[in-house]
Amino acid sequence: MSRREQILAEMGLAPLWHLRGAEHAAEPELVTPVADPRPAPPVPIAQAVSRVAQTVLEAVSAPAATPAPRDAAAKGSGLAHMGWEELDQAVKDCRACGLCKARKQTVFGVGDREADWLFVGEGPGAEEDERGEPFVGQAGKLLDAMLGSIGLQRGQDVYIANSVKCRPPGNRTPEAGEIAACHPYLERQIELIKPRLIVALGRPAAQTLLNAEIKISSARGRVFDRHGIPVVVTYHPAYLLRNLEDKHKAWEDLCFAVDQMQALKKN
Ligand code: URA
Numbered sequence: 001m002s003r004r005e006q007i008l009a010e011m012g013l014a015p016l017w018h019l020r021g022a023e024h025a026a027e028p029e030l031v032t033p034v035a036d037p038r039p040a041p042p043v044p045i046a047q048a049v050s051r052v053a054q055t056v057l058e059a060v061s062a063p064a065a066t067p068a069p070r071d072a073a074a075k076g077s078g079l080a081h082m083g084w085e086e087l088d089q090a091v092k093d094c095r096a097c098g099l100c101k102a103r104k105q106t107v108f109g110v111g112d113r114e115a116d117w118l119f120v121g122e123g124p125g126a127e128e129d130e131r132g133e134p135f136v137g138q139a140g141k142l143l144d145a146m147l148g149s150i151g152l153q154r155g156q157d158v159y160i161a162n163s164v165k166c167r168p169p170g171n172r173t174p175e176a177g178e179i180a181a182c183h184p185y186l187e188r189q190i191e192l193i194k195p196r197l198i199v200a201l202g203r204p205a206a207q208t209l210l211n212a213e214i215k216i217s218s219a220r221g222r223v224f225d226r227h228g229i230p231v232v233v234t235y236h237p238a239y240l241l242r243n244l245e246d247k248h249k250a251w252e253d254l255c256f257a258v259d260q261m262q263a264l265k266k267n
Contacts, residue, residue, distance in 0.1 A: 079188040084113060087188055091165050097181040099123075099166035099174070105132045106166055109189055111159035116261065117152060118195035119143070120186065120205040121162045122236060123174045129167035134160045139237040143201070146237065150254045159193050161186060163208045179208045190229065196264050198229055199257055202236025220253055223260055230264070232257045 082090060091106045107124040110133050127137035135143045144154055152158050164174040164182040174182075186208070190198070200206035206214040209231050210224050216233055224231040234253035235246055 079184050080191075082188060084192060087185065087192070091185050094165070094182075094185070097166075097178045099164060099168060099178055102169050103166040104129045107132055107134050107162060108165060109159060109161035110134055111155050112157055113159065113193060115157050115159040115193055116196040116265075117158045118190065118193055118198045119147075119158065119160045119201055120198060120209060121160070121201045122204045122238075123162050123164040124167040125171050125238075126167065134162050135237070138241060142237040142241060146250065146254060149251065150258050159189075159195065161189050163205050173204060179204060183208055190226075195229060197257060197261050198226065198231045199254075200231055200233040202239060205236075206231075206233040220249065221256055230260060232260060 079087065079090065088108050091108050094100060094106065107128045121135060121139075121143075124134060125137050125139070128134055128140075134140070143160070147153060147158060154160065163179050163186060165185060166182075168174045168178070198209060200209050200214075203214060203216055206216065206219060209226055214233065216235055219233045222232070224233075232253065234257075235243075235250050237250075240247050240250055
């Protein structure tokens with residue numbers, strides 16, 4: 001058993017699914033499916049996410065020359081010139097949505113502030129709310145194992161953030177308005193980190209990053225463009241804990257992400 005297979009077994013990802021061509025760096029072609037050339041179904045627009053949402057294909061094939069109003073709002077919100085400490089304080093002081101009422105503390109993000117890899121989740125759960133760090137509960141353990149399986153480690157060339165910085169009560173999915181209220185902070189984190197590649201963990205993260213209606217099952221294996229930064233999507237670790245049969249797909253997605261990163265580093 002190879003080291004990778006051993007790690008996968010530890011992750012509960014066995015039996016190993018060998019990805020066609022996974023060992024070879026794929027061409028970093030935006031939008032074009034690389035690992036899995038399934039035709040993409042039409043993608044409906046998420047009106048709740050943004051009144052100006054574009055379809056994903058529009059977003060990637062014709063990256064907006066001017067920022068979308070949501071991003072423009074972020075730029076105009078006073079965050080644009082903030083460094084890390086100020087931004088962290090702004091998040092701590094934030095009362096922009098109702099999530100501030102029940103939080104124990106804000107969960108800003110963690111990791112290497114100059115990372116090539118940015119992983120974006122949904123929002124803090126109970127343990128994250130308690131400890132002030134993203135992905136420290138059961139889903140976090142799986143995320144750490146997923147990172148380990150592709151040779152990554154929390155804090156080393158990896159930054160982990162969430163779509164919302166405060167815990168939604170009862171661990172419910174954050175509402176579109178809550179995600180939108182928090183988006184400027186994520187936006188500024190991305191500007192500061194300048195990651196080479198973003199991995200969206202689950203649907204809310206994918207939708208907020210891409211400003212469009214996304215279905216993970218049809219967005220997998222594709223590279224999307226977020227103002228010049230490639231984004232790939234995969235299942236959220238908490239979903240994988242409930243749907244063990246989909247773990248092999250996450251493994252496939254991580255291999256795809258590694259291929260993209262290798263290709264990006266060559267260019
Ligand atoms: N789920 C998330 O999306 N983020 C966390 O920080 C923890 C669980």
